[in-house]
Amino acid sequence: MKSRFTLGVLAALIVAGAGLESLKAAKPAPTSAAVPKIPSVVRTVGIVTDATADAPAKHGVQTLEAALRAKGIDVSDDQKRIESADVVVVAGLGTGVGAAAKVLASMNVPVPEGTEALAIHTRATYQGKPAVLLAGGGGVGVMYAALDTADRVATAAPGANPFASVSDVTEAPFLKTRGVVIFTMNQSYFESHLHDPDYWAKYFDMFAADRINQLVLTFGYENGGYMAPPYPYFFDVEGFDDVKVVGLTREQQTRNRDDLKKMLRIAGERGVHVKVGIWDHIYRGGGQRGAIPTASDGTTPTPGLVWGLTASNLIPYTSAALKKFYDTFPEVAETQFRMHGESGLKTDEIEPFWHEIFGFLSATEKDRPLELRVKGLPKSVIRDAQSRGLTINLDTKIWMEQMGLPYSPTHVNKANQKDARHSYADLLEYPQTYRMDWTLWNGGTQRVLVWGDPTYMSRLAKASRLYDGNTLSVTEMEATKMLGDPHDASPRNFLNDKYKYTEYEFQRYWAFYRSFGRMAYNPETPSDVFERPFAQRFGVKAAPHVEKALQLASQVLPMVNAASVSYRMFPTTNAWVEMEHQGSLPTFAQAEEGSDIAQFENLKDEATSIIQETDTAMRRPEETSHWFAQTSDGILAEAEAAERLAGANAGNELKSTLTDVRILAALARYYQWRQLGGVNYNLYKMTGDLTAFDAAIGNEKNAVQAWRDIVTAAGDFYIENMTFGAPGPPRNFPHHWKDELAKLETEFTALLAERESAVAKPGVKPIGIPTIDVSAKRPVAAMQPPAGPAIAGQDFVVRAHVTAANGVKWIRLRYRHVNQHDDFESVDMTRDSKTGEYTASIPGAFITQQWDLMYYVEIVDNKGLGRIYPDLAVETPYVVVTVER
Numbered sequence: 067m068k069s070r071f072t073l074g075v076l077a078a079l080i081v082a083g084a085g086l087e088s089l090k091a092a093k094p095a096p097t098s099a100a101v102p103k104i105p106s107v108v109r110t111v112g113i114v115t116d117a118t119a120d121a122p123a124k125h126g127v128q129t130l131e132a133a134l135r136a137k138g139i140d141v142s143d144d145q146k147r148i149e150s151a152d153v154v155v156v157a158g159l160g161t162g163v164g165a166a167a168k169v170l171a172s173m174n175v176p177v178p179e180g181t182e183a184l185a186i187h188t189r190a191t192y193q194g195k196p197a198v199l200l201a202g203g204g205g206v207g208v209m210y211a212a213l214d215t216a217d218r219v220a221t222a223a224p225g226a227n228p229f230a231s232v233s234d235v236t237e238a239p240f241l242k243t244r245g246v247v248i249f250t251m252n253q254s255y256f257e258s259h260l261h262d263p264d265y266w267a268k269y270f271d272m273f274a275a276d277r278i279n280q281l282v283l284t285f286g287y288e289n290g291g292y293m294a295p296p297y298p299y300f301f302d303v304e305g306f307d308d309v310k311v312v313g314l315t316r317e318q319q320t321r322n323r324d325d326l327k328k329m330l331r332i333a334g335e336r337g338v339h340v341k342v343g344i345w346d347h348i349y350r351g352g353g354q355r356g357a358i359p360t361a362s363d364g365t366t367p368t369p370g371l372v373w374g375l376t377a378s379n380l381i382p383y384t385s386a387a388l389k390k391f392y393d394t395f396p397e398v399a400e401t402q403f404r405m406h407g408e409s410g411l412k413t414d415e416i417e418p419f420w421h422e423i424f425g426f427l428s429a430t431e432k433d434r435p436l437e438l439r440v441k442g443l444p445k446s447v448i449r450d451a452q453s454r455g456l457t458i459n460l461d462t463k464i465w466m467e468q469m470g471l472p473y474s475p476t477h478v479n480k481a482n483q484k485d486a487r488h489s490y491a492d493l494l495e496y497p498q499t500y501r502m503d504w505t506l507w508n509g510g511t512q513r514v515l516v517w518g519d520p521t522y523m524s525r526l527a528k529a530s531r532l533y534d535g536n537t538l539s540v541t542e543m544e545a546t547k548m549l550g551d552p553h554d555a556s557p558r559n560f561l562n563d564k565y566k567y568t569e570y571e572f573q574r575y576w577a578f579y580r581s582f583g584r585m586a587y588n589p590e591t592p593s594d595v596f597e598r599p600f601a602q603r604f605g606v607k608a609a610p611h612v613e614k615a616l617q618l619a620s621q622v623l624p625m626v627n628a629a630s631v632s633y634r635m636f637p638t639t640n641a642w643v644e645m646e647h648q649g650s651l652p653t654f655a656q657a658e659e660g661s662d663i664a665q666f667e668n669l670k671d672e673a674t675s676i677i678q679e680t681d682t683a684m685r686r687p688e689e690t691s692h693w694f695a696q697t698s699d700g701i702l703a704e705a706e707a708a709e710r711l712a713g714a715n716a717g718n719e720l721k722s723t724l725t726d727v728r729i730l731a732a733l734a735r736y737y738q739w740r741q742l743g744g745v746n747y748n749l750y751k752m753t754g755d756l757t758a759f760d761a762a763i764g765n766e767k768n769a770v771q772a773w774r775d776i777v778t779a780a781g782d783f784y785i786e787n788m789t790f791g792a793p794g795p796p797r798n799f800p801h802h803w804k805d806e807l808a809k810l811e812t813e814f815t816a817l818l819a820e821r822e823s824a825v826a827k828p829g830v831k832p833i834g835i836p837t838i839d840v841s842a843k844r845p846v847a848a849m850q851p852p853a854g855p856a857i858a859g860q861d862f863v864v865r866a867h868v869t870a871a872n873g874v875k876w877i878r879l880r881y882r883h884v885n886q887h888d889d890f891e892s893v894d895m896t897r898d899s900k901t902g903e904y905t906a907s908i909p910g911a912f913i914t915q916q917w918d919l920m921y922y923v924e925i926v927d928n929k930g931l932g933r934i935y936p937d938l939a940v941e942t943p944y945v946v947v948t949v950e951r
Contacts, residue, residue: 101189102196104153108227110140112148114165114192116158120205122337125274126212127157130200133216137228153229154192155215157208160185160201165192166208170201176236178203182279182337182587183238184211188229198229203238206279206337210237210587213275214595221598231598237588241527244586245280245341245539246273246579247505252548253292253370258557261325265570266332272576274336276583281338282402282539286346286409288356288639291364291371292553294346294410297387298372300326301394306383308374312367323394330397339399341437342391347384347419348375348410356639357792358550370553381419385426392431400435402461406442420447428454437461437503440486440493452499459537461503462490464526466661467638468627469511472526473942476922477664478886479633488636492887494533495916496951503537504530509545510638511623513645513790514560515726517543518577518613519620520596523585529942530586533884538586543575546638550792550799560788567718574722577616605715608708612723615704618697619727622734625697629666629690630737632657640797642790647736647773647806650813651766652820655744655751664880664890664922665938666690669741673748676835681875683924683932688838691741694734701731725783729803732775739769745835754827761834763821770810776803845870845927847877847935850903855950858915861907862947864923866895866935868904872927879906880924883917884946895923919947 111134115127131141148154158166160177169190170177178185181204190199200215202208215232222228250256259265273281285296293299298311300323311319333340346354349372351364362368375383392398403409411419427436432455438448440462451458464474466488474489482488490502506526508517530538548555559571568574576599584591600609626643634657635641635648648654660666667675667684675682705724712720743765749758780803791799800806850865864879874897880890895906908919922944926932936943 101191102194104188104196104198104227104229106227107225108139108152108229110142110147110151110153111228112151112154112195113141113143114148114154114156114158115143116162116164116166118164119158119208121335122274123157123202123205123208123212125336126200126209126216127155129271130155130157130212130216130219133219134228137219137222137224139228148195149193151195154195154197155200156190156192156197157200157212158202159205159208160203166199166201169197169199173199177201178207178236178238180204180207180238182206182210182277183236184208184214185236186211186215186232187234188232189234198232209274209337210277217275217595218598221602231594233592239277239587240589241530241536241538241586243280243503243537243539244278244583245282245537246278246582247282247284247343247509247539247541247545249284249287249289249509249541249545250293250296251287251289251546252551252555253553254555255548255551255557257322260329261321263325263328263332266329268570269572270333270336270338272572272579273333273338273583276580277587278579278583279337279339280341280399280539281333282341282343284343284345284402286344286354286404288354288408289549290355290358290361290553291346291349291351291368294349294354294372295344295375295384295387296342297391301390303383303387303390305386306374306379309372309379309383310374312371312373313369327395327397330395334397340397341400341402341435342395342398343402343404345404345408345439346410348380350410353408354410356549357794357797359792359794360552377415380415381422384419384423388423388426389430392434400437402437402439404439404441405447408442417444417447417450421450424451424454424456428456432456435459440491443486448500459501459503460493461505461539462486462493464489464504464506464530465627466636467507467510468631468636468641468643468661469506469508469624470627470661471624471938472522473529473938474532475628475662475664476944477662477890479636479659479661479663481633482636484887489886490533490884492885494884494918496918496949498534501537502533502535503539504532504535505539505541507541507638509541509543510641511627511643512578512620513544513546513642514784514788515619515644515729516575516577516616516723517620518581518596518616520581520585520591520593521617522620522624523581524589524591525941527586527589532946540582542572543578544571544790546790548789549639551789558785560784561722562782562785565718565722565783567722603715604708604720605712607711607713608715608720611704611708611711612720615701615708615727616723618701618704619730622694622697622701622730622737625690625693626733626737628662629660629685630658630687630741631661633659633661636661639791642799644733645800645803645806647810648740651740651743651747651762651769651817654740655747655762658744665934665943669744670748672745673752676745676749677752677833681926681930681932683926683934685934686838687741687745688835691738692838692840694738694741698731698734698738701727701734705731722783725779725781728779729776732772732779735775736769736772739765739772742835743769749833749835750824753830753833754825755830755833756821756824756826757832758834759821759824763817766814766817770807770814773803773807773810777807842929842931843871844931844933845872845874845925846933847904847923847925849923849936849945852945852947855948856908856913856919857950858910858913860910860913862910862913862919863905863907864895864921865901865903865905866923867902868897868925870925870927872929872931874904875926875928875930877904877923877925879908879921881908881912881919881921883914884920885917913949915949915951918949920944921947 183203190197200211285293355361746762
């Protein structure tokens with residue numbers, strides 16, 4: 067990938083990860099005068115495919131044919147016309163007796179291995195004709211090769227060689243499963259898609275082009291009882307005549323069932339398998355209401371909700387309903403279950419419920435993949451499933467229910483350190499008896515604004531190999547759209563109609579899906595895969611600036627979540643950092659703590675550090691503030707250049723995209739000032755110094771102005787009633803940035819009033835935030851690669867090569883097991899006089915075969931400048947070392 071994706075100080079915010087698997091560029095075919103070249107002008111193309119091509123392969127080839135015809139090229143699969151074609155495309159399996167296998171064998175190049183592996187060769191020959199070979203290890207691999215070729219043909223100049231930008235490559239998936247999670251948050255919104263086959267065709271077309279191979283269809287999630295449970299919305303269960311959806315007619319039920327089967331078929335034709343998430347097993351109100359004021363409490367029959375399911379029939383009904391679900395929808399590839407009380411189960415029901423369900427699954431569906439969500443999952447339930455002979459996977463969040471930085475947090479917030487809610491908790495133990503599947507809950511963060519950062523997704527994919535992980539899922543954009551609206555409300559677009567530029571709103575987020583899918587398939591995907599669609603949409607002059615503006619803007623909210631968030635905003639359905647301002651400055655100053663508490667110093671601790679003149683290797687709020695300012699400047703500069711250079715390409719998509727990145731630039735500016743204001747306010751509260759209070763007021767005045775800039779940037783592009791969560795207390799989701807501005811202005815007035823009545827503490831000396839020299843050279847600790855795996859009972863030596871212009875004041879090794887329940891241990895590092903390196907050992911008594919190890923280094927120089935290594939700006943900020951077993 068070109069270096070243009072590396073954006074400077076802290077801008078990458080990403081991980082280094084495991085090495086690539088089978089992702090090598092293909093060796094070019096041997097050159098020979100006998101190999102005909104593709105002519106510079108192509109008018110006719112012959113298509114040769116395997117007679118046994120499956121649906122995904124056919125989809126790929128048909129898409130390529132359409133792309134060629136759109137360029138005015140005559141395309142035919144007739145053998146006689148192939149003989150006169152300028153170029154032949156040969157598409158099929160790399161093994162067997164088909165034409166593609168024969169051509170591949172004649173070229174003496176690697177055969178793609180695995181159903182989704184592919185090979186593209188542009189210097190092939192077919193019956194003496196120049197040929198483009200599209201080979202796959204399976205039909206999906208053929209499809210990916212054909213779709214990549216079609217994508218490149220679409221950007222070729224008219225009348226020229228349409229294959230000029232097609233590259234020779236051999237690829238195989240880095241991550242086996244690359245999924246997108248959707249929630250059925252609102253009935254009318256979800257069913258407007260369920261009953262629209264054209265929607266699914268275009269949705270899964272995008273998945274296929276971006277190499278996304280799984281849809282996680284999640285039924286039930288704090289939405290007031292819809293699809294809780296899902297079964298009676300699709301069929302009745304014999305012997306349970308009283309379990310019905312109130313008011314659902316037989317015709318509506320049949321339509322739901324038929325259209326879900328149609329959706330599953332369309333997905334399969336594009337190489338997408340569907341995992342069904344069954345999150346609610348019985349509706350009992352409470353937390354399942356999602357704080358929606360109008361939601362049923364579950365005690366009376368309610369139109370649109372399930373009635374007749376009780377404690378006494380819950381287990382037999384669920385077993386029978388699951389059996390019928392699998393019989394009715396055999397296309398469903400996997401089932402995911404939510405296990406704990408938010409599913410409607412009472413605490414004393416959890417173990418007996420799952421014991422019986424596991425018994426049913428063991429007897430009837432033993433080979434069906436089963437995934438258990440880890441939140442609230444007792445280990446006794448895991449052991450129960452395994453004792454029944456079931457093969458289970460566990461699904462967990464990467465970074466709370468928000469989009470943080472692209473690695474599992476160094477140290478999760480203490481509020482969730484001892485449970486399995488934030489991330490992997492104490493589940494990565496050995497011997498390994500299950501696979502861990504990783505899910506990024508970006509839907510709690512970036513709900514409406516566009517996103518696109520291939521580098522973030524590349525490094526997130528690598529980080530997802532932790533504990534031999536091979537699955538990464540993300541939530542779809544607009545994931546909680548219309549949550550809080552009545553279930554019979556009319557679906558609506560959130561982008562105002564006069565700015566509309568897509569048929570469906572998901573198409574606005576093409577850069578997000580492409581970044582995720584292509585980087586999860588191959589983290590080293592060439593940058594032109596992303597550059598070409600920008601050029602096609604915005605013109606070659608403006609495109610690089612739009613792309614860079616979007617990439618920079620995409621880093622703002624992950625940084626907010628990591629470094630500048632009140633942890634009460636953990637849940638997706640409770641908070642929304644894209645639009646919520648996080649309360650008054652006094653509230654923010656006391657509550658802000660970030661969500662990687664090992665990397666970012668919070669506002670209270672920084673004030674204490676300033677007062678006590680203590681050192682830290684963590685990123686101070688002043689540094690984070692500078693990062694926000696620098697990122698905001700970069701976004702605005704790129705947006706201005708894009709607007710200036712767009713010319714005839716300055717349509718609604720450009721206007722909308724630049725609106726979104728400018729909103730994020732202003733949001734970054736808001737947190738620039740909030741970081742400083744929070745520290746200054748805490749300095750005032752701790753010392754009684756009114757000059758610190760005055761500085762905080764100046765900071766907050768700038769923050770309020772930045773929020774006004776958000777409202778100005780948003781203009782009339784978005785409707786004023788965007789619903790993504792419960793509108794009433796205690797959650798009070800905003801509908802527009804204007805809602806939050808009114809609150810901010812009221813709170814600022816209260817802050818001024820507090821200042822009017824404040825009295826300085828007698829004798830206090832003025833205190834403020836020290837000026838940071840952003841150009842100062844911080845000490846660098848270059849981590850030396852581990853010599854090998856750690857061995858239980860033997861000391862493990864960690865080495866670092868240090869460069870420190872100001873000398874080293876202190877340096878220490880921090881280490882723990884790969885177990886988030888543990889805190890980090892600490893040991894000072896000492897300089898080896900022979901090698902000049904700093905070393906420390908993790909004691910052998912600490913190292914066991916139950917856990918792998920992780921560690922990082924903290925260093926501070928004699929001027930008080932500190933840093934943690936590995937540096938989160940360029941890689942995962944800790945090293946994971948396996949223990950020999």
